[in-house]
Amino acid sequence: MEKKLTAQAQSALDAVTEQGQSMIESGVERVADGVHTQPDLAAGHSYELTVICAGKGEAQIVFAPGKTAPKKAAPCDRSVVFERFTSGKALRIDVEGDAQATGIIAWRIDTI
Template sequence: MESGLERVREGVHHRSPLMKGKTYKFSVVCVGTGSVRVVIDDRDPRPVSCDGVPATRRVESAPERLPVDITAEAGATGMVAWQVVSVPPRS
C-alpha cells in the first residue's frame, strides 16, 4: 500500500513501485474548490471534483512502476489525497 497527501496547486507526480502483473485499486479524493485532473499509467485522464467524494479506479496487470499524475484544473484549491492498495486474487 502507498498513499500521499498534497496541496492541489502542487499536484502529485509520483511513480508507485508495484508488483508487475498484479491488480490494484487506486483511490483519490480532493477537498476544496474546483477539480483536479487524474492520469494513471500515462493514459485516460479523468477529472475529479474537489467535493470530498472519493473516486476509485482498478489497475489490472500493473506495471513495475505506476505513474500517477494529479494536476489542478484552473482555479482549483485545497488538498488531494491518494492511495494505491493491492486487490486479492479472485478465488
C-alpha cells in the same frame, strides 16, 4: 483552512478504505502541488487508487502509460474517486488540479 481541508480529506479517505486491503502508498498534497508518483508495483497485479479532493475546482487523474487506465476527473467537493488498474512496468500516476482548483488531495494505492 488548509488544516481543516487536510483533516476532512484524510477522514474521508480513511472512511472508504476497505479493511483487508494492503496499502502500498498514500499521501496528502496541496492541489497546487499535485500528486506525482512512480510506485514500485508488481507488473500484472491489480491495484486500486482512491482519490479525494477537498476544496474547489477539479483535478484530473492521469496514468502513464495511458493504456493503464483512462484519464478521470476528481471533483474537489470531497467526492471519493476510485480507479482500479493493473500495473505494468514504469507506471506513473499524476493528479493535477485545473487552473482554478484549490484545496487538498488525499490519495492511497491498495492491492486488491
